[in-house]
Every structure is written in C-alpha cells, then in structure tokens.
Amino acid sequence: MPTARLTKRVVDGLQPDDKPYITYDVDLKGFGVRILPSGVKSWVVEYRPGVGRGVAKKRMTIGSVATLTADEARNAARDILASVRLGSDPLGERAKARDAATVSDLIDQFLSDHVEPKRKPKTAELYRHVLNAYVRPVVGKRKAVDVTKANIAKLHHDLRDRPYLANRTIAVVGSMYSWAGKRGLIPDNYNPANKVEKFKEDRRERFLSVEELERLGAAIREAESVGIEWTVDESKPTAKHASKPGNRRVVISPHVAAAFRLLLFTGARLREILHLRWEWVDMERGLLLLPDSKSGRKAIVLSAPAVQILSELPRVGDYVIAGDRADKPRSDLKRPWAAIQRRAGLDGVRLHDLRHTYASVGAGSGLGLPVIGKLLGHTQVSTTQRYAHLDNDPLKRATDTIGATIATALGDGTASGNVVGLKNAKR
CATH class of the missing domain: 1.10.443.10 (Intergrase catalytic core)
Incomplete structure (x- = not known):
C-alpha cells in the first residue's frame, strides 16, 4: 500500500492507474486518498467498528479532492476516527439514516397496522383524512426522525382558521409518533407533536327550546x-x-x-x-x-x-x-x-x-x-x-333563599316564601 504525507502537491501529483488504488497518509492512520482510473480523486477513511482485528474494516468516503483541502479532509477523518474510538459506527449510521422511514412510510404503516384493525370506523376515517390531506403533503417526504416540533407547530398554525381540525391533526400526529416509537421505527420518546400549544375550541352546543x-x-x-x-x-x-x-x-x-x-x-x-x-x-x-x-x-x-x-x-x-x-x-x-x-x-x-x-x-x-x-x-x-352551566336549580334555590333573607332584613317588602331572619340564621 503506497503511503505519503498527503499534501496538495503530493495529491495533485498522483496519477490514475488501470485499477482504483488508495494512497494512505503517513501521519494519520486510516486516512487516505482514492484515485479512480478516470482520474477522480476522493478523500477516504478506514476504521474497524468495535474491538478486535476480527472485525471487518469499513471504508467511508469523506468528500472530493476538488471540494475539500487536505487539511479539511484530515480534520474530518480525525473526528470520524475519534467517534469510532467512542463506540460509534459512522458508516453504519449514515446507511441507517439513508434507509430511515419517511413520514409517508410511517403513515402507511400506522394506518394499515394500527388504525384500521384497532380503531372504530369513524375514528379510522378521521385519521386517514387528517394524515392524507394535511400531514402527507407537507412533511410526507421528510425522514420521520428529521421532522421537528417547529415543522408540526407550523402545520398546526396553518390550520388556525379551523381550530378543531388543527388540534385533531396534532393529536393524530402525536399518536402516530408514539406508536412508531413503541414499534422501534423511530427512537423512543421522539415525538415532534409533544407540547405544541393547541387552539382554544369554542364548543358548538345548541339546545332546542x-x-x-x-x-x-x-x-x-x-x-x-x-x-x-x-x-x-x-x-x-x-x-x-x-x-x-x-x-x-x-x-x-x-x-x-x-x-x-x-x-x-x-x-x-x-x-x-x-x-x-x-x-x-x-x-x-x-x-x-x-x-x-x-x-x-x-x-x-x-x-x-x-x-x-x-x-x-x-x-x-x-x-x-x-x-x-x-x-x-x-x-x-x-x-x-x-x-x-x-x-x-x-x-x-x-x-x-x-x-x-x-x-x-x-x-x-x-x-x-x-x-x-x-x-x-x-x-x-x-x-x-x-x-354544568345548565345544572343551576340548586344554585337558583340557594340564591333565592339568601336574597329573600337579606330583603326581609332590609324591610324591602319583596321577599316571599320561607325566609330565615338574620338574627335566627346559623352563623
């Protein structure tokens, strides 16, 4: 394996071969530059996740020589190797992030695995409508773990002219994330709908006279x-x-x-x-x-x-x-x-x-x-x-009794019914 102190002059002088090859840095173990037969050059870093030589090596591309200087690439490689020593696997985490479920994926699985079999038809209909009409078009393409509280708060705010719908949307999103956390689809306790302040709802109650x-x-x-x-x-x-x-x-x-x-x-x-x-x-x-x-x-x-x-x-x-x-x-x-x-x-x-x-x-x-x-x-x-505001008969009787007692004491002449004189009233 060729090695050299990787500087701009050294890297610029490396020539392509019939096959790809890597020249490693003599100062930072695992750091190198890969040269393809086409002449394209990229900074790479190699490491072993875990402990022991029995673990297979992984190679991670840091970036192109055309966009990163040797010092910038070396510092990035140093940070990666430091995280590996602390137990991290940067390449594995990158692959996991790439394969992570989007919000649309979460919606589909939530509806099919949880809502349809476990919720009543009217509730399931509400969930489908909210998720497909309001959530999917706004954040559906995002990774589920990348959605922030600010994203959900904005979605809620955009529905402010329909406070009931806005609040139901927050509740449904919160339910979906809670379910996904329990299923291990996202990190547990990660829920961007938590503590989003809801709008005040004026209950529409109409009683016939x-x-x-x-x-x-x-x-x-x-x-x-x-x-x-x-x-x-x-x-x-x-x-x-x-x-x-x-x-x-x-x-x-x-x-x-x-x-x-x-x-x-x-x-x-x-x-x-x-x-x-x-x-x-x-x-x-x-x-x-x-x-x-x-x-x-x-x-x-x-x-x-x-x-x-x-x-x-x-x-x-x-x-x-x-x-x-x-x-x-x-x-x-x-x-x-x-x-x-x-x-x-x-x-x-x-x-x-x-x-x-x-x-x-x-x-x-x-x-x-x-x-x-x-x-x-x-x-x-x-x-x-x-x-509760309609259950006023006991209060009405109580206030009539108090009013009549006071009126009698005042000599107002308007009191009627059973009246207790103030002198005889229990204190």
Missing part, C-alpha cells in the same frame, strides 16, 4: 303524514320537468320519523340508532343493550315514550331503523333532516344537537351531572361537565 321542540314535533308529524313540500329553483333548466306545486311533497317513512324521535328521547348518538338491531332491544326491561359504541359496551335506559315508539314500529329486517336493504343499516338521515329542519325553521341545528337537547333538559331539571353522564354513556366526567 320548548318552542323549538314544538315546531320540530309538528314538522315530523307533517312529514310522516301529508309530507313536506319541497321548493324548485325555477332558474334551472330542469325546473320545467318538476312536479306541479301541489304535488311537491316528500313523505318520510315511519322508521325515519322514529329515528328522529329516538334521538331526542334517548340522547343516543346517530350511529347508535341507525345501527341498532332488534336483537339488542330489551322491551321487558326497557333497555338498548349495545355490544359496541364509541365508549364500548353500553346500555341505554329507555323512557316510556321511547318504549312506545319501539313497540309501535313495524319490524322490517334486522335493523330497527329500516333502510333500503333489510340486511344493512340505513347510512344517514341527511335529506329527511334537511327537509324537517327547514320546515321547522331550525337553521344550523344538527342531528347531534338532539343529543345535547336531551342532556340539557336533564341538567336543567336538576338531575345531576353524574346521572346525565351515565344516561349518555360518558366515560369521562369532563365530557359531561359541558352541561
């Missing part, structure tokens, strides 16, 4: 009896083919009407009603025994009106709310709800708001949040806490 419930009930009765008239956009070319005004009515089936009423009388989620099978209905005990729901196994306690609805509903197939096919559940209630919503003048009211209404009536009646939480199937107390 008594007057709105009356309008809703009238609209449902009209829809299932004579039908609700639909309007035609006369400006469209197809308008001339529409039915005459007197014949423009849509009648909903008794099953669709029952679905709306059951949503109100049970506080159940939409899918819990649409996917409800007759075999899960226990009329004798007044229960819906759901084997699976958003919160797992769940029993819904039926009120007397709900039991009556179910007892009068025709049985068509396996599902309580019959759809087009007896062996499949109805997919949604969008079109009939839009007609009823419009007829009742409930603009902006969602089907999920019927669940909120059920809870609000219970909270306003002083039933207590723990009871309401059990009726709704909440597993977290914090979920039911959103209705």
Whole structure:
C-alpha cells in the first residue's frame, strides 16, 4: 500500500492507474486518498467498528479532492476516527439514516397496522383524512426522525382558521409518533407533536327550546303524514320537468320519523340508532343493550315514550331503523333532516344537537351531572361537565333563599316564601 504525507502537491501529483488504488497518509492512520482510473480523486477513511482485528474494516468516503483541502479532509477523518474510538459506527449510521422511514412510510404503516384493525370506523376515517390531506403533503417526504416540533407547530398554525381540525391533526400526529416509537421505527420518546400549544375550541352546543321542540314535533308529524313540500329553483333548466306545486311533497317513512324521535328521547348518538338491531332491544326491561359504541359496551335506559315508539314500529329486517336493504343499516338521515329542519325553521341545528337537547333538559331539571353522564354513556366526567352551566336549580334555590333573607332584613317588602331572619340564621 503506497503511503505519503498527503499534501496538495503530493495529491495533485498522483496519477490514475488501470485499477482504483488508495494512497494512505503517513501521519494519520486510516486516512487516505482514492484515485479512480478516470482520474477522480476522493478523500477516504478506514476504521474497524468495535474491538478486535476480527472485525471487518469499513471504508467511508469523506468528500472530493476538488471540494475539500487536505487539511479539511484530515480534520474530518480525525473526528470520524475519534467517534469510532467512542463506540460509534459512522458508516453504519449514515446507511441507517439513508434507509430511515419517511413520514409517508410511517403513515402507511400506522394506518394499515394500527388504525384500521384497532380503531372504530369513524375514528379510522378521521385519521386517514387528517394524515392524507394535511400531514402527507407537507412533511410526507421528510425522514420521520428529521421532522421537528417547529415543522408540526407550523402545520398546526396553518390550520388556525379551523381550530378543531388543527388540534385533531396534532393529536393524530402525536399518536402516530408514539406508536412508531413503541414499534422501534423511530427512537423512543421522539415525538415532534409533544407540547405544541393547541387552539382554544369554542364548543358548538345548541339546545332546542320548548318552542323549538314544538315546531320540530309538528314538522315530523307533517312529514310522516301529508309530507313536506319541497321548493324548485325555477332558474334551472330542469325546473320545467318538476312536479306541479301541489304535488311537491316528500313523505318520510315511519322508521325515519322514529329515528328522529329516538334521538331526542334517548340522547343516543346517530350511529347508535341507525345501527341498532332488534336483537339488542330489551322491551321487558326497557333497555338498548349495545355490544359496541364509541365508549364500548353500553346500555341505554329507555323512557316510556321511547318504549312506545319501539313497540309501535313495524319490524322490517334486522335493523330497527329500516333502510333500503333489510340486511344493512340505513347510512344517514341527511335529506329527511334537511327537509324537517327547514320546515321547522331550525337553521344550523344538527342531528347531534338532539343529543345535547336531551342532556340539557336533564341538567336543567336538576338531575345531576353524574346521572346525565351515565344516561349518555360518558366515560369521562369532563365530557359531561359541558352541561354544568345548565345544572343551576340548586344554585337558583340557594340564591333565592339568601336574597329573600337579606330583603326581609332590609324591610324591602319583596321577599316571599320561607325566609330565615338574620338574627335566627346559623352563623
């Protein structure tokens, strides 16, 4: 093996041969310059990872002679050899980095190995949408280990006009990285979504008033009896083919009407009603025994009106709310709800708001949040806490008592009911 003190003059004087060869530096063991038959010259360093001569040598290219001086290359080789003495394997780490999974790789594996088999369909749909629509286009080509908290914070910030979506995106990315760390696909505890400050979400809670419930009930009765008239956009070319005004009515089936009423009388989620099978209905005990729901196994306690609805509903197939096919559940209630919503003048009211209404009536009646939480199937107390401001009957009675006592002491003449004089009040 030829050796020399590798300076610019010496390296410039090295001539290509029929085969590649290396000239090693006499001062730094393992450091050398490789000359190819084409005349291209590159700085290299050789080392043995681990301990002992039984370990095979590795050769690592530092850079081209055209771009690095001899001193720059020697210093780089010295740093590499120092890291090897500390137990590192620079060439192996470079190969590992080159082969490391990209974010897109992580997304594909996360969805196929974890989300699809272990998450409920609606949750899996949300994960797929967030990862494919917002995460993959922005950081999909990056190595998963190269994504920083700043990258994820920017992604979150760019979705600031949709705070709910922005926060869900952070949660999904965090879940993906946590899963990848447990699987050994990335270093454990490496998660760029950690501690990204989330946007404040204004919960959209709509509760129907008594007057709105009356309008809703009238609209449902009209829809299932004579039908609700639909309007035609006369400006469209197809308008001339529409039915005459007197014949423009849509009648909903008794099953669709029952679905709306059951949503109100049970506080159940939409899918819990649409996917409800007759075999899960226990009329004798007044229960819906759901084997699976958003919160797992769940029993819904039926009120007397709900039991009556179910007892009068025709049985068509396996599902309580019959759809087009007896062996499949109805997919949604969008079109009939839009007609009823419009007829009742409930603009902006969602089907999920019927669940909120059920809870609000219970909270306003002083039933207590723990009871309401059990009726709704909440597993977290914090979920039911959103209705706390409606549970005001005890506070109202308390403030009325205090106010009446003070008013009596003041001789205001406005107090009524049981009043405790201040002198006789317990201190």
